[in-house]
Structure formats: C-alpha cells, structure tokens
Amino acid sequence: MAPPPPPPPPTHLCDLPDELLQHILDFTPSREAASTSVLSRRWRGLWPTPSGAVILDTRSYGHVGGLGVYNKRRDAFFRGAGEAIAAAHHGSSVRTLAVHVDGGDDPDGVEERFFTYRSDSDWTSTGCGFHSVHDVLRHPSTRGVVELTVAASSSDDLPASAGGGGRIFCDWKKPFEGEEGLYKLRVDAVPSEALRVLHVTNCSGLDGTHHPATAAVLFPCLEVLRLCRCDVSLDSLQDMVVASPRLATLHLERVFIRTKFRRLVSNRYFYQLNWDGDDDDQHEDYDDGRVGTLCCPGVTTLVVLNCSHRDSVTIELDAPMVQVFRYKGYIHRLVLTSPPRDVRRADLHFLERNVYYHTRDLPELFWLFVKNFSNAKVLKLKLDFPIGDIAVDDKKRYDDLMGETLFCNLDLLEMEGQQHRRKRKGAGVAIGNLLQCCPAVRDLRLYLNTVKDPPNKRRYSSHRADSERNRMYLDREARLDFHRSVEHFMRRRDPVLSANKVKVSDIPGLTNKSFLFNCLRFYLIRVTLQFDMDKANCFGVQLVKFFFEKGMVLEEMHIDDGNKKLWDHMHRKIGGSTSSQPCSEFFLGISKALSVNQLNSLNASGRISYPWLQVSRRIPWTTKSSFTILPLDR
Amino acid sequence: MEVDKGKGEAEETRKVAEADRDTVTLKSSDGKLFEVSKEAAARLSTVLAGMIAGGSIDDNGTDLKQIGSEALENVVDYCNKHANSIPSAALISSSISFNTAPFKEPEEWERKFVDRLSHDALFDLVEAANFLGMERLLDVTCHKISEMMKGKSPDQIREVFNIKNDYTKEELEEIRQELAWAFYDD
Structure with a gap:
C-alpha cells in the first residue's frame, strides 16, 4: 500500500470531507442538522444525509414559546418532525429514526401531549402534520425504518440521561421497582416491515402487541430488542418475542415485568377486556405463588440488568439457544428452566442478598444458578457480598448441589467479591469450590475487596448507607x-x-x-x-x-x-x-x-x-x- | 536453575518476552513510533487488520503518513484501553461483545476518552479513525462533535467551531425560507 503524500493536518471542522461531516450530522437532532446549512457555503446541501437518519428531539425546540408554553413547543416539534421526515424521505429513505420526548418539569404531559393514540388521526388533512408520536411512526415515509429508538425523559431523571442523541444512557445501581415510565407505546404503530433494531426507553407499557385477529408475524426482521427503564407486562413482552422470529438479542435493563394471571383459563374474554386498564389490584390476590415463563427460543444474546417483578410471583426464563448471557440483580430473582446448551460467555453480577433469604440458602441459590452455565468458555462473577457466603464446606452437600457438573470448557474465570479480614476460611473454601469445578481453567482473575469485619447484625434496611x-x-x-x-x-x-x-x-x-x-x-x-x-x-x-x-x-x-x-x-x-x-x-x-x-x-x-x-x-x-x-x- | 538470578540473565529473558509480545509498531507522519497490541489493532481497525493479514507490517515501524503523532497517539491509546482496561466487558480472550446494535451510546470510558480532547485533536482523530477504518472510534468521536451542536442555534454553532459565515444576506434569507421549519421561532 503506497499512501499518498500527507496533506496539511486539518485543524478545522470544515476541513473534514463531506462524508465525515454527514456522519456527524447522523448523530445530530434533525432540526440542528438541517439548520447547519446556513453556517457557511461549506455546509450547504449536506443534510439530509444519504444514510437516511432522522432524529426528532423535543429539546431542539426547548426555547420555543418560553417557559411553560408547552403546546406551542409541541406544535413546533411535530411540524419539524413532518418536515424532517419529508426532507429525508425525499433524499433517500428514512432508515434510522429516533424520537426523544423530553417532558422537562412536567413528566405527566409526555403521554398526554405526545403519545395520545388516535387510530383515526389523519396526517394529510392537517397543516401541522402529526398529532402524536404514533402518527410519526405510522407515516408511510417511515415504513422502511431499520433502526428505531423511542425515548422519553423528564427532569426527574438522573442527569446522566441528558447525554446521547435521543438515546438515554442509564445506569442505576438497584433494580427498578416499577410504577414508572412516561408513556405507553402502541406496538402496532411501529414500522415493522424492515425493522431490525428497536430501542424503547422509559415506557410504561407496550400496547397492541396482542391481536387475536392478526396472528401473522409482526416483526419479520427484528433482531435486537432493547428495553430500558420500562414497565411492561410479561404477556406483552412474550408477544413481542413471539412476533419476532429472528430476534437474536434481548436486552432488558431496569425493566419491571408486570404479571397478571388469568383467573381461569375459560375467563379469557374477561381478561382481555380488562387488559389495558390499570386493574392490578383486581388481580393481585390471584398472583401469589404463580409462575410465569418468558420463552425466548431464538435469542442468542440475553442481557437482564436490574430487572424486577412482584415478589410473590416467580418468572422463569427459557432461553435454550443463548450464547452470551449477562445478568445483574438479586440472586433469587431469575430461574432458568433449561440450561443453555451452547453458552459461551456468562457475566453474572449478584447484588447484596435480599432480606428474604438467609445466608444458609445462599450457597444453594448461587451454585444452582451458576450450574446453568457449565458449558461457558468465559465466566465472570461479581458478588456484592462476601465470597465466603457461597462456600460449601461439606463435600456431600457440594456433591448434592453440583452432582457431576464440571465447567469443562471454561477458559477464563473471573471472580470479584468482598472478603472479610477475619473470615478467611469461608473465602478459602469458596475459591476452592470454584477451582474444583473448573478443571481446565487457564486464566484466573480474583478481585477481592477487603471489608473490615462482618457486622454482627445485618441491618437490611440500610444496605446502601452501609x-x-x-x-x-x-x-x-x-x-x-x-x-x-x-x-x-x-x-x-x-x-x-x-x-x-x-x-x-x-x-x-x-x-x-x-x-x-x-x-x-x-x-x-x-x-x-x-x-x-x-x-x-x-x-x-x-x-x-x-x-x-x-x-x-x-x-x-x-x-x-x-x-x-x-x-x-x-x-x-x-x-x-x-x-x-x-x-x-x-x-x-x-x-x-x-x-x-x-x-x-x-x-x-x-x-x-x-x-x-x-x-x-x-x-x-x-x-x-x-x-x-x-x-x-x- | 539458580534461585538468585543474575541481572544480565533476567534482562535477556525480558528481551525474549518482548519479542514474543504481540504488538505492532506504527510510525506517524512526523516519524514518531508507537506500539499497539496486534490483537486490538486487528479487531478495531479494518485497515490495520488488512495490513497485518497481508504482511505489510514493518517491524521498524509501519508508515502511516496520513496521521500526525498526536492523533496516532490517541488512536493507540484508544486501542490499548480497549484491549486492557475495560472494567465491565474485558473482551480480551473472547471477541464476543454486547455491542450488537449498529451504534450503542459511548461507554463511560469512551466518553471520558473523547471529553479530554481539544477540538483540533478531536477532528484529527476523526480523520485518523476514518483513514484506519475504525468504525467504533469514528462513531464515538462523531457522536461527541454532534453533542456539541445539540440544542444550539446556527450562530452558537458557528461560535463553538469558529466557522465563518460566507453567505450574502440574500442567500441566507433564501435558505432560511427553504428550511423555515428549522428556524421556527428562532
């Protein structure tokens, strides 16, 4: 390869070639991106870009109308949305669409002003264009969208969410306990024909996933589904998975999985009639001790971070094809029904044990969980509690738990956890247990944080402060x-x-x-x-x-x-x-x-x-x- | 073998170990040399991957005449960070990553990495990433630049990036008419 002679080093944004400037515009909200054409001659005609990216962000219109004048801002947003989509569609076709609605100091207004679903709304007859985000999604010009992001935020959110062009960055330490989300998303409004990636953030429910009339596949191409900070029902989640036969990656982060069990199988009609309503209390009594299953037959990458559900129910996960698995949460919260056969890598991060579980049960829960990944090549474990707590000192008990299970393929084992200065034996046994079940491990990483002494009485109420x-x-x-x-x-x-x-x-x-x-x-x-x-x-x-x-x-x-x-x-x-x-x-x-x-x-x-x-x-x-x-x- | 090893002997062992180390030496336009992990270079850059596979890597420093030393240092820094110190998802012994989506927002360390760069260094890095076919780095840097434009009026953007307005008044008015929606209530 003979590189051409070096050009003088560029030190100015305008010196970058067209395609790089356009790549930058692909991350920029459409209003700002379109307005760059007045910057200088250099910028004229760069937007819309050939990649067909449209990012609609209400924060682009933050200054419109002044404080508190929400409706003017809303109209400006939807007008801009219509124009941006039309312009992008005219250029090529809209392939990436991101919608970010910022509720500011009025989170309740997000649903009311931006997401109210009206099946009869007509975008051609009104001059303004759209009335709701669902109209944007249902517009013929967005039919070919490959990647869709729908997100909402409010000033109640952590400041970290201010980042990302229409994509919320979220990292919370503890599982999400529900009762949140700013809008309901009508799944039947989502452009589904070519969609490969769907990101939904801060949503309080996926509606319209279940259509008794249309049994056909809804998302023929969907490969990646990512829900972040959402509150969804198990049934709608299951419907989404069923409707996406090519789904390979399921990413659930801070998702509260709502369970509503039917009273009787024959009472289906009653159930469906009510299933949109907020009638949790009505069903609560029937939930206790019930088991729900989320079946993801084709998923190869499964990420479950800080998700939760009601304590009285159990949610089983059936993902037989999973190859990469990442979990963060309480140890008892997840049950895998069938051990994945072809898992290559598992990252498991267990939070501090829950008040309901005694130390005695912890080794059992831990080893039964980890046992599921006996085929993994890479296993990373992180414990927010002393590693001694998972030790099984008694050989017979260990054999009962693990049986013949050995992590024969395991190449890399990583363990991060706490270690009490005085409780060396437990930690020693725990490391011994791990080494024993990994006969062929080549790379071992141990990260130990020393904690001075175990407190005599665990104060469950103040984990965080502790x-x-x-x-x-x-x-x-x-x-x-x-x-x-x-x-x-x-x-x-x-x-x-x-x-x-x-x-x-x-x-x-x-x-x-x-x-x-x-x-x-x-x-x-x-x-x-x-x-x-x-x-x-x-x-x-x-x-x-x-x-x-x-x-x-x-x-x-x-x-x-x-x-x-x-x-x-x-x-x-x-x-x-x-x-x-x-x-x-x-x-x-x-x-x-x-x-x-x-x-x-x-x-x-x-x-x-x-x-x-x-x-x-x-x-x-x-x-x-x-x-x-x-x-x-x- | 002796328990007490002589210094000379140990030095020798070190040299052997260094020769075995899987690194590539890159040379910037102004002749500075940088070492980068071969595995990371091949994984993150399509151009370097091609050069490594094609055997056009020079032990005394592969010439990258397009890239200045400052930008190359950042590229190498990025590669090494990717290879070594990703606390959450060390991808060292496995190429399986969780980044299956076309572009996921930058990770925390990537944010920090681009945040500390000056404008000039950032633009140079965009060019270098583009030249070396480093898709992820290109996305992260472009994303950073786009964040600087977000929520700003054209005047503010001009100010941030020191862009000179070379339009006539009439031309400007014409474009503003054309794209009235983008300037609504400006």
Missing part, C-alpha cells in the same frame, strides 16, 4: 496506609521490619484435603490477583503463596495490592543492592510467600514503567522453572 460508609472507611484506610508507607520509605535505612518474624500461613479451607485441583496441575497459566494489602500475612499474599506452590504450569502472575504504591517503593529498594530488610510489607509478604530471599526487579523499557519481577523456583517435574509477576495494569 456500603457507602464502607467505601469511605476504605478510602480513609488507604490514605493512612499510604502515609505510613511513605514514611517507611523516607526512613528506609532503618530496619523497618524483621523478615524472620513474618510467616505466611496457608489458607484454612483452601488447602483442604478434600479438594483436588486439576486446573492447577495442568492448565492454569495466568493468575490475576487484586486485593487490599494490610499486612504481610494477609489473605492476598496467602493466595499468592498458594498459587505459587500449587500452580505447576503457572507462567504469569499479575498482582495489584490495592493502590500500587508498594510497587513503586519496592522497585526503588530492590533495584539497588539487595537487602534482607525489605522496605515494604508487600515485598516482605511476597518474598515470604514464595520462600525466596531475593527478587529481581526490572524496569521494563518503553511505555511500561512498572517493575517486573522474575521469580524462579525449583520444581523438578515442570519445564518452566521461572515465571513472571507483573503489576496489574488498571
């Missing part, structure tokens, strides 16, 4: 620790610690005789450890020792002691003449753990400025006699 306090506490601890460490370093000529007094012990539980670790003998080549270093004989250093002694084929160990500072100090110290009085606890711990007297630290050249340890050991039956310890790159 964790916040913990974090503040840890921050403070880290700072103090840092100062102490710096002080040590400044006075490094003094023998700070006596190396002989420290002994790194084995981890109770992990070195149990009942564990047989196949992976450590033949497969595990890389270990990543992150922990909070408090003293030389801490859990993290014990883990280093454990993997050093038992990992027969280990090649690399990545270690992060919490804040990297110790690495810096260690590096300076070891770089010079070796001393029997190492300057930091970390070095002391590691050297004790590895039972070597001296570590060679190198400063790798180039962009990596961290020290690098080369450690050798004598194990006669392995080919590798040395391996590398690297600081974890964060």
Whole structure:
C-alpha cells in the first residue's frame, strides 16, 4: 500500500470531507442538522444525509414559546418532525429514526401531549402534520425504518440521561421497582416491515402487541430488542418475542415485568377486556405463588440488568439457544428452566442478598444458578457480598448441589467479591469450590475487596448507607496506609521490619484435603490477583503463596495490592543492592510467600514503567522453572 | 536453575518476552513510533487488520503518513484501553461483545476518552479513525462533535467551531425560507 503524500493536518471542522461531516450530522437532532446549512457555503446541501437518519428531539425546540408554553413547543416539534421526515424521505429513505420526548418539569404531559393514540388521526388533512408520536411512526415515509429508538425523559431523571442523541444512557445501581415510565407505546404503530433494531426507553407499557385477529408475524426482521427503564407486562413482552422470529438479542435493563394471571383459563374474554386498564389490584390476590415463563427460543444474546417483578410471583426464563448471557440483580430473582446448551460467555453480577433469604440458602441459590452455565468458555462473577457466603464446606452437600457438573470448557474465570479480614476460611473454601469445578481453567482473575469485619447484625434496611460508609472507611484506610508507607520509605535505612518474624500461613479451607485441583496441575497459566494489602500475612499474599506452590504450569502472575504504591517503593529498594530488610510489607509478604530471599526487579523499557519481577523456583517435574509477576495494569 | 538470578540473565529473558509480545509498531507522519497490541489493532481497525493479514507490517515501524503523532497517539491509546482496561466487558480472550446494535451510546470510558480532547485533536482523530477504518472510534468521536451542536442555534454553532459565515444576506434569507421549519421561532 503506497499512501499518498500527507496533506496539511486539518485543524478545522470544515476541513473534514463531506462524508465525515454527514456522519456527524447522523448523530445530530434533525432540526440542528438541517439548520447547519446556513453556517457557511461549506455546509450547504449536506443534510439530509444519504444514510437516511432522522432524529426528532423535543429539546431542539426547548426555547420555543418560553417557559411553560408547552403546546406551542409541541406544535413546533411535530411540524419539524413532518418536515424532517419529508426532507429525508425525499433524499433517500428514512432508515434510522429516533424520537426523544423530553417532558422537562412536567413528566405527566409526555403521554398526554405526545403519545395520545388516535387510530383515526389523519396526517394529510392537517397543516401541522402529526398529532402524536404514533402518527410519526405510522407515516408511510417511515415504513422502511431499520433502526428505531423511542425515548422519553423528564427532569426527574438522573442527569446522566441528558447525554446521547435521543438515546438515554442509564445506569442505576438497584433494580427498578416499577410504577414508572412516561408513556405507553402502541406496538402496532411501529414500522415493522424492515425493522431490525428497536430501542424503547422509559415506557410504561407496550400496547397492541396482542391481536387475536392478526396472528401473522409482526416483526419479520427484528433482531435486537432493547428495553430500558420500562414497565411492561410479561404477556406483552412474550408477544413481542413471539412476533419476532429472528430476534437474536434481548436486552432488558431496569425493566419491571408486570404479571397478571388469568383467573381461569375459560375467563379469557374477561381478561382481555380488562387488559389495558390499570386493574392490578383486581388481580393481585390471584398472583401469589404463580409462575410465569418468558420463552425466548431464538435469542442468542440475553442481557437482564436490574430487572424486577412482584415478589410473590416467580418468572422463569427459557432461553435454550443463548450464547452470551449477562445478568445483574438479586440472586433469587431469575430461574432458568433449561440450561443453555451452547453458552459461551456468562457475566453474572449478584447484588447484596435480599432480606428474604438467609445466608444458609445462599450457597444453594448461587451454585444452582451458576450450574446453568457449565458449558461457558468465559465466566465472570461479581458478588456484592462476601465470597465466603457461597462456600460449601461439606463435600456431600457440594456433591448434592453440583452432582457431576464440571465447567469443562471454561477458559477464563473471573471472580470479584468482598472478603472479610477475619473470615478467611469461608473465602478459602469458596475459591476452592470454584477451582474444583473448573478443571481446565487457564486464566484466573480474583478481585477481592477487603471489608473490615462482618457486622454482627445485618441491618437490611440500610444496605446502601452501609456500603457507602464502607467505601469511605476504605478510602480513609488507604490514605493512612499510604502515609505510613511513605514514611517507611523516607526512613528506609532503618530496619523497618524483621523478615524472620513474618510467616505466611496457608489458607484454612483452601488447602483442604478434600479438594483436588486439576486446573492447577495442568492448565492454569495466568493468575490475576487484586486485593487490599494490610499486612504481610494477609489473605492476598496467602493466595499468592498458594498459587505459587500449587500452580505447576503457572507462567504469569499479575498482582495489584490495592493502590500500587508498594510497587513503586519496592522497585526503588530492590533495584539497588539487595537487602534482607525489605522496605515494604508487600515485598516482605511476597518474598515470604514464595520462600525466596531475593527478587529481581526490572524496569521494563518503553511505555511500561512498572517493575517486573522474575521469580524462579525449583520444581523438578515442570519445564518452566521461572515465571513472571507483573503489576496489574488498571 | 539458580534461585538468585543474575541481572544480565533476567534482562535477556525480558528481551525474549518482548519479542514474543504481540504488538505492532506504527510510525506517524512526523516519524514518531508507537506500539499497539496486534490483537486490538486487528479487531478495531479494518485497515490495520488488512495490513497485518497481508504482511505489510514493518517491524521498524509501519508508515502511516496520513496521521500526525498526536492523533496516532490517541488512536493507540484508544486501542490499548480497549484491549486492557475495560472494567465491565474485558473482551480480551473472547471477541464476543454486547455491542450488537449498529451504534450503542459511548461507554463511560469512551466518553471520558473523547471529553479530554481539544477540538483540533478531536477532528484529527476523526480523520485518523476514518483513514484506519475504525468504525467504533469514528462513531464515538462523531457522536461527541454532534453533542456539541445539540440544542444550539446556527450562530452558537458557528461560535463553538469558529466557522465563518460566507453567505450574502440574500442567500441566507433564501435558505432560511427553504428550511423555515428549522428556524421556527428562532
């Protein structure tokens, strides 16, 4: 490839070629995009762009009419919508359509002013064009839309939602408890012929999904369905999935799944008559203990984040074809009916256990959940509670739970969780349980956040405050620790610690005789450890020792002691003449753990400025006699 | 083997390890060298993927005469961030990503990555991403620029990007008539 001679470096937006400027306009709300044609001659004729993107955003009209004059703004929005769609349709055809309605300080007005559905509204007879977003969606010019986003926001939302061109960015920590959403979306108004991607945000219900009359497929091409911060009924969700035979990705984020069970099967007529109304209370008594199923036969990527439903019911998920699965939520909230056969990757993030569940049940819930993904190649686990809570100490109990299940294909195992300083045995057993069921894991990553001590009584009401306090506490601890460490370093000529007094012990539980670790003998080549270093004989250093002694084929160990500072100090110290009085606890711990007297630290050249340890050991039956310890790159 | 390893020996081991490391060296128009993970480069850039597959990668630095050192540094930075430090979805050992939609909004780290850039650096990066066929980076950077236009009047946009109005009054009036809806109650 012979590149042409270099042009002078562009430093101005107008210097970018047409197609790049148009690519920028494809992310810009249509009103602003259209108005760029008056910027200068350079910008004339760039919009509408060939890609056929139309982004309708009420915030483009935020200044129209002044404060509180909603109707004028609304009319301007719909007029602009009509013109933008007509212009884009004239250019090519509308392929991407995004509608974002911002309710501002009047969230109730979103539904009333922008989403009121009228099946008889006629967009040709009125000069203004549209009366509702549904009219926009039903317009013939939008029939060929491939990607559709419908979103709403209000000033009650978190500020993060202000980002994204018509797409809401949402990240909330706890599951959504329902009773929200700003509008009802009529699914039968959505242009369905060519639609491949549908994103719906902040919606309080999907209506018109179920048509007894039209049994035909509604969305012949739909591949991706993404609901964010919505409140939908299980039935409408199921109808959507059934109506989309090519659906491959189902993404549910902060979705409250509403369940309404029929009183009697024969009472179907009564049920359908009422199914649009807000008649939850009427049915509530009949819901207790019922089981609902969401069946996603063709879905290969399933994302369920912070979703919830009424506690008295159970929702089962049947997704036999799933390959990539991501879950965040309470551990008991999801039941998978059939283990997916071909799952490749699972990311599971379990929130702090719920008030209804005792610690005793937790291991059962955890292992039964995780067992579903025994075919995975990549398994990532994140626990918002101590990892010791999932430990199964009793071999018989473990066998009862797991049976013959082994994660034979698992290549990468990642575990993030808390670890109590005093409860080492539980954490050790938990890690032992994990290693035992993953016989061929090659890459292991453990991220442990040390929590000082388990509180005597869990105060279930104030989880959030607790964790916040913990974090503040840890921050403070880290700072103090840092100062102490710096002080040590400044006075490094003094023998700070006596190396002989420290002994790194084995981890109770992990070195149990009942564990047989196949992976450590033949497969595990890389270990990543992150922990909070408090003293030389801490859990993290014990883990280093454990993997050093038992990992027969280990090649690399990545270690992060919490804040990297110790690495810096260690590096300076070891770089010079070796001393029997190492300057930091970390070095002391590691050297004790590895039972070597001296570590060679190198400063790798180039962009990596961290020290690098080369450690050798004598194990006669392995080919590798040395391996590398690297600081974890964060 | 000795437990106490000599420094020289360890140095040697390091060199071997570096040679094994899967990186590509890229050279900017002003001759600066940058190293980037081969895997990330191939995954994120169609052009680099083609060069790697076609064997036109030079060990002493593949010439990218179109790209200045500042932009190339950002490109390399982006690739390395993608390869190493995505906390939520480390894609290291698996190419399966959750980004199945044509464009999902930028992730948190991508936002931060573009937010710290100056205008000039951002435009240069758009060009570089386009030249290297880096679709995701192009989307993220263009999205950032579009956010700067959002909710602004033409005058404000001109001000932000320092665009000079070279229309005559009559021409301007004509366009405004044509696109009256976009200037409604302006």
